[in-house]
Amino acid sequence: MWIRLRLDIGWLDLAYAILYGLLPGKREIAVQRARQSWNGQDDFLITLSVRSAFDLLLRALQLPHGSEVLFSALTVPDMVRIAEMHGLVAVPVDTDQVGNVDSNSLRRAISPRSKIVVVAHLYGGRAPLDDVFSIATENHLLVVEDCAQSYCRAGGPAEPQSDIAMFSFGPIKTATALGGAVVRVKSPALRERMAALFATDPIQSRTSFMRRVFRFAALKMISGKWFAAWTQFVVKQLGGDFDRLINSAVRGFSSANLLAQLRRQPSIPLLRLLERRWRFYDFRRIADRIQMGKYLDSCLGLHHAESHSYWIYPIFVPDPVTIRDRLRAAGFDATCQSRMTVVTVADDSRNPTSSIDCWKHILFLPWYPDLPQNAIHEMAIQIRSQAVETGPPGKA
Numbered sequence: 001m002w003i004r005l006r007l008d009i010g011w012l013d014l015a016y017a018i019l020y021g022l023l024p025g026k027r028e029i030a031v032q033r034a035r036q037s038w039n040g041q042d043d044f045l046i047t048l049s050v051r052s053a054f055d056l057l058l059r060a061l062q063l064p065h066g067s068e069v070l071f072s073a074l075t076v077p078d079m080v081r082i083a084e085m086h087g088l089v090a091v092p093v094d095t096d097q098v099g100n101v102d103s104n105s106l107r108r109a110i111s112p113r114s115k116i117v118v119v120a121h122l123y124g125g126r127a128p129l130d131d132v133f134s135i136a137t138e139n140h141l142l143v144v145e146d147c148a149q150s151y152c153r154a155g156g157p158a159e160p161q162s163d164i165a166m167f168s169f170g171p172i173k174t175a176t177a178l179g180g181a182v183v184r185v186k187s188p189a190l191r192e193r194m195a196a197l198f199a200t201d202p203i204q205s206r207t208s209f210m211r212r213v214f215r216f217a218a219l220k221m222i223s224g225k226w227f228a229a230w231t232q233f234v235v236k237q238l239g240g241d242f243d244r245l246i247n248s249a250v251r252g253f254s255s256a257n258l259l260a261q262l263r264r265q266p267s268i269p270l271l272r273l274l275e276r277r278w279r280f281y282d283f284r285r286i287a288d289r290i291q292m293g294k295y296l297d298s299c300l301g302l303h304h305a306e307s308h309s310y311w312i313y314p315i316f317v318p319d320p321v322t323i324r325d326r327l328r329a330a331g332f333d334a335t336c337q338s339r340m341t342v343v344t345v346a347d348d349s350r351n352p353t354s355s356i357d358c359w360k361h362i363l364f365l366p367w368y369p370d371l372p373q374n375a376i377h378e379m380a381i382q383i384r385s386q387a388v389e390t391g392p393p394g395k396a
């Protein structure tokens with residue numbers, strides 16, 4: 001069984017993580033070294049997660065109650081919850097399959113209460129932002145680039161024009177450090193306000209960092225081909241839901257007391273692990289992933305933009321459940337479930353119809369650089385047996 005997910009971290013990095021958890025050290029030095037290994041600039045903060053960074057931004061902005069945050073419609077539910085916990089209203093902006101923002105939908109979504117637009121680059125792709133920037137400038141909106149799924153080179157990439165750019169190194173991300181994030185803030189005044197608030201937050205404990213390391217080491221152990229099949233069999237025999245089990249196992253924070261969990265500065269061992277990941281990550285893994293993606297594109301007759309880094313590979317098919325079951329029977333742990341959601345509103349006329357439709361037809365394939373070419377070829381055969389409705393369009 002090719003499990004859907006393998007953590008992008010090796011045993012040596014995990015061993016170092018344990019060592020960092022045991023060694024004493026000075027926080028300022030750990031922060032400085034990590035900053036240097038990201039890109040040495042002074043325009044960013046290192047936070048516990050992207051969600052922590054977003055919460056920090058909203059704390060610093062102090063927007064009037066009822067202000068609107070426009071979200072590209074596919075994102076993780078906590079981003080919306082965080083906005084709501086700040087008394088803000090989340091408004092969806094429609095996107096296509098690859099997450100490109102529909103400019104007309106953005107224009108329609110804007111009201112006098114709109115203050116921020118958050119655009120998530122999805123699946124390893126980069127959504128073009130030219131229209132977003134010009135509409136945002138006309139309407140005095142802050143542009144937040146959510147790059148949680150698109151890290152693919154040292155220090156980036158992000159658009160220089162965006163007001164905020166956020167990168168995640170959470171458990172399922174490229175070059176994971178099992179946590180941590182970078183938030184680049186263009187305005188020095190806003191950055192200083194955020195830094196001042198951040199400095200008052202408690203520091204993540206070493207114990208909680210170590211617990212994470214052991215949890216994810218266990219998860220890594222069971223993600224091998226045979227162990228995964230055996231685990232899935234046992235879970236099924238016990239009447240459990242394997243999809244739900246995996247999704248909750250990789251969850252970074254529990255839903256209770258979310259803000260309290262987010263408002264933590266990264267611990268020294270986490271900062272050291274981030275430094276290590278940024279300094280030594282083998283970017284050939286991303287090059288391999290891109291090659292795999294292009295190969296599967298050619299097998300399925302699909303096309304992705306040149307800049308795509310294929311963090312994950314979703315397909316859009318008329319009947320995802322049938323293909324999922326067929327793939328599972330052939331030993332591929334495909335899933336229709338994901339930690340993302342479509343942002344919706346009570347007023348149905350403002351709902352993002354295209355994103356809702358994509359979400360009904362999405363299927364995520366097992367995807368990591370360790371998949372051999374013959375496994376990808378076999379997946380393509382299984383998928384082709386039911387026609388691909390429409391592949392991700394190949395816009396740049």
Ligand SMILES: Cc1ncc(COP(=O)(O)O)c(C=O)c1O
Nearest residue numbers: 049050051076120146148168170
């Ligand atoms: C689009 C998007 N935004 C935000 C996040 C949250 O990132 P973090 O786990 O660092 O809070 C994720 C995590 O999967 C994501 O995919």
